[in-house]
Amino acid sequence: xxxxxxxxxxxxxxxxxxxxxxxxxxxxxxxxxxxxxxxxxxxxxxxxxxxxxxxxxxxxxxxxxxxxxxxxxxxxxxxxxxxxxxxxxxxxxxxxxxxxxxxxxxxxxxxxxxxxxxxxxxxxxxxxxxxxxxxxxxxxxxxxxxxxxxxxx
Amino acid sequence: xxxxxxxxxxxxxxxxxxxxxxxxxxxxxxxxxxxxxxxxxxxxxxxxxxxxxxxxxxxxxxxxxxxxxxxxxxxxxxxxxxxxxxxxxxxxxxxxxxxxxxxxxxxxxxxxxxxxxxxxxxxxxxxxxxxxxxxxxxxxxxxxxxxxxxxxxxxxxxxxxxxxxxxxxxxxxxxxxxxxxxxxxxxxxxxxxxxxxxxxxxxxxxxxxxxxxxxxxxxxxxxxxxxxxxxxxxxxxxxxxxxxxxxxxxxxxxxxxxxxxxxxxxxxxxxxxxxxxxxxxxxxxxxxxxxxxxxxxxxxxxxxxxxxxxxxxxxxxxxxxxxxxxxxxxxxxxxxxxxxxxxxxxxxxxxxxxxxxxxxxxxxxxxxxxxxxxxxxxxxxxxxxxxxxxxxxxxxxxxxxxxxx
Numbered sequence: 001x002x003x004x005x006x007x008x009x010x011x012x013x014x015x016x017x018x019x020x021x022x023x024x025x026x027x028x029x030x031x032x033x034x035x036x037x038x039x040x041x042x043x044x045x046x047x048x049x050x051x052x053x054x055x056x057x058x059x060x061x062x063x064x065x066x067x068x069x070x071x072x073x074x075x076x077x078x079x080x081x082x083x084x085x086x087x088x089x090x091x092x093x094x095x096x097x098x099x100x101x102x103x104x105x106x107x108x109x110x111x112x113x114x115x116x117x118x119x120x121x122x123x124x125x126x127x128x129x130x131x132x133x134x135x136x137x138x139x140x141x142x143x144x145x146x147x148x149x150x151x152x153x
Numbered sequence: 154x155x156x157x158x159x160x161x162x163x164x165x166x167x168x169x170x171x172x173x174x175x176x177x178x179x180x181x182x183x184x185x186x187x188x189x190x191x192x193x194x195x196x197x198x199x200x201x202x203x204x205x206x207x208x209x210x211x212x213x214x215x216x217x218x219x220x221x222x223x224x225x226x227x228x229x230x231x232x233x234x235x236x237x238x239x240x241x242x243x244x245x246x247x248x249x250x251x252x253x254x255x256x257x258x259x260x261x262x263x264x265x266x267x268x269x270x271x272x273x274x275x276x277x278x279x280x281x282x283x284x285x286x287x288x289x290x291x292x293x294x295x296x297x298x299x300x301x302x303x304x305x306x307x308x309x310x311x312x313x314x315x316x317x318x319x320x321x322x323x324x325x326x327x328x329x330x331x332x333x334x335x336x337x338x339x340x341x342x343x344x345x346x347x348x349x350x351x352x353x354x355x356x357x358x359x360x361x362x363x364x365x366x367x368x369x370x371x372x373x374x375x376x377x378x379x380x381x382x383x384x385x386x387x388x389x390x391x392x393x394x395x396x397x398x399x400x401x402x403x404x405x406x407x408x409x410x411x412x413x414x415x416x417x418x419x420x421x422x423x424x425x426x427x428x429x430x431x432x433x434x435x436x437x438x439x440x441x442x443x444x445x446x447x448x449x450x451x452x453x454x455x456x457x458x459x460x461x462x463x464x465x466x467x468x469x470x471x472x473x474x475x476x477x478x479x480x481x482x483x484x485x486x487x488x489x490x491x492x493x494x495x496x497x498x499x500x501x502x503x504x505x506x507x508x509x510x511x512x513x514x515x516x517x518x519x520x521x522x523x524x525x526x527x528x529x530x531x532x533x534x535x536x537x538x539x540x541x542x543x544x545x546x547x548x549x550x551x552x553x554x555x556x557x558x
C-alpha cells in the first residue's frame with residue numbers, strides 16, 4: 001500500500017476535479033435549462049425583450065416612401081419585402097426620423113439567389129442562365145437594366 | 154457562385170460544413186491512431202513498438218490538446234462551446250462530445266503521468282528553484298521510485314491503456330457516428346461510417362508515427378529500429394486493407410442495391426469527386442501504398458534497411474494524403490449532392506485567408522508538432538542516454554537506452 005501512495009494522490013486529485021466540476025456545474029447551469037428541453041428557456045423571453053425589431057415590413061417604408069411602395073406593390077416584386085434588398089429599417093430610421101442612409105445590396109448575386117436557373121424552381125418562375133443572359137451577367141448589376149421595384153422590362 | 158446541375162433545391166447550394174469540419178476528424182484521427190500504437194505496446198505487449206510507444210503517447214496527447222480548435226474556428230459563437238461540457242446529453246450526437254472528449258483526455262493525462270512519473274521525479278531531484286517546484290508539483294509531491302512503486306506505475310499504464318483504447322475508439326467512432334446518423338444524406342447515412350472513420354484513423358496514426366520515428370531518429374541521432382519499421386509497416390498494411398475494403402464495400406453495396414441514391418452518388422464520384430476520390434483516395438493514396446507496404450511485408454528479407462525505410466516513408470506520406478482525401482470526400486462530398494438525389498452543386502473551394510480557410514488549416518496541422526516539441530522539452534520523449542558527440546558526423550552506434558514504463 002505504501003508503494004501505491006502516488007496512485008491514491010492522483011485519484012484524490014481526480015476526485016477533487018470531479019467534485020469541483022460537479023459544484024461548479026451547479027453554478028454554471030442556468031436555472032431554466034432543461035425546462036422544455038436541453039436549452040435555456042429564459043433565453044426565449046430575453047431575446048424577445050432585448051432585441052428591438054429590426055425589420056418593419058413594407059408598411060413602415062410606405063410611411064415616407066408612399067410612391068415607391070405604390071410602384072412596387074403593383075409590380076412583379078410585390079411579394080418581395082423591401083428589406084430583402086435594402087437593409088432592415090432600423091438601420092435607416094430611429095425614433096421616427098432618418099438616422100442614416102439606407103444601404104442597398106445592388107449585387108447580381110442577390111438577384112441570382114432567386115432568379116438564376118435551378119431545376120428545382122417552379123417552371124413558371126422567371127429564371128435566367130447567368131452565363132447566357134445578355135452574354136453573361138456574372139459580376140454586373142442586374143438593376144442597370146431592370147428596375148427592381150418593377151422588374152418587368 | 155456555385156453552379157448547379159440537374160434538379161437541385163435552391164437551399165442545396167451552400168456548403169456549411171467547411172474545411173474546418175474536414176480538419177476535425179483528420180486531427181482526432183491522429184489522436185486515436187497514435188493511441189492504438191501506444192496500446193499495441195502497453196496492452197498487447199508488442200515489444201517491437203517500444204521505441205515509438207512514448208512518441209505515440211505524446212503525439213496522441215498533442216493532437217488531443219488542439220482537437221477542439223477546428224470546431225471552435227467553425228463556430229459562430231466559440232465562447233459558447235464550453236456549454237457542451239457543462240450540459241452534455243445524449244439526445245444529440247454532438248452534445249455527447251463533452252463527456253467523450255473529457256473522459257478520454259483524463260485517461261490520456263493519467264497515462265502520460267504514469268509513464269513519465271519516474272523521470273518527473275528524477276528531474277525534480279536534479280533541479281533547483283522554480284524548475285524543481287514545477288516538477289515537484291507535477292510529481293504530486295511523492296518521490297517514490299522504489300521497484301514496487303514502478304511496478305504499480307507499469308500496471309496503471311496497462312489498466313489505463315485498457316480503458317483508453319475503447320475511449321479513443323469511441324471518441325473517433327463518434328465523429329463517424331455524427332455523419333453516419335444523418336439519414337437525409339445517402340452518402341453519409343450508413344452504419345459503416347464510424348468503423349470506416351476509426352480504421353482510417355488507425356491508418357493515419359500509424360503512418361504519422363512511421364514518419365515521426367524516422368524524423369526523430371535523425372534528430373536524436375538514434376538508429377532507426379528495423380523491427381519497429383517492419384512491425385509498423387505490417388500493421389499499417391493490415392489497417393489499410395481493412396479501411397479500403399470497407400470504403401469500397403460501402404460503394405459496391407450502394408451500386409449493387411442500385412437504389413435511387415446511387416443515381417446521384419455515382420455521378421458525384423465520377424464528376425465532382427473524380428480527382429479527390431478516384432485518383433487521390435483510391436489510386437495514389439490506397440493502391441500505391443498497398444503495393445509499397447506489400448513489398449515491405451512480403452519481401453522483407455531481401456530489403457536493405459534504407460530501401461525499407463524509404464518505402465515506408467513514401468507509403469506513409471501517401472497515406473496521410475489518402476486519409477485527408479477520405480475526410481474531404483465524406484464531409485465535402487456529402488454536401489455537393491442535392492437532397493432531391495437528382496442534382497449536384499459545383500465543387501467547393503475553401504478560401505485562403507478565411508477563418509476557416511486553407512492557411513488556418515495548415516496552421517492547425519503544424520500546431521501539434523510545435524506542441525510535440527514543447528512536450529519534448531518538458532518531458533523528454535526519448536529516454537535520456539549518453540549525449541551524442543558534439544560536432545558533425547554520425548553518433549556512435551549504440552543501443553538506445555531501453556526504458557519500460
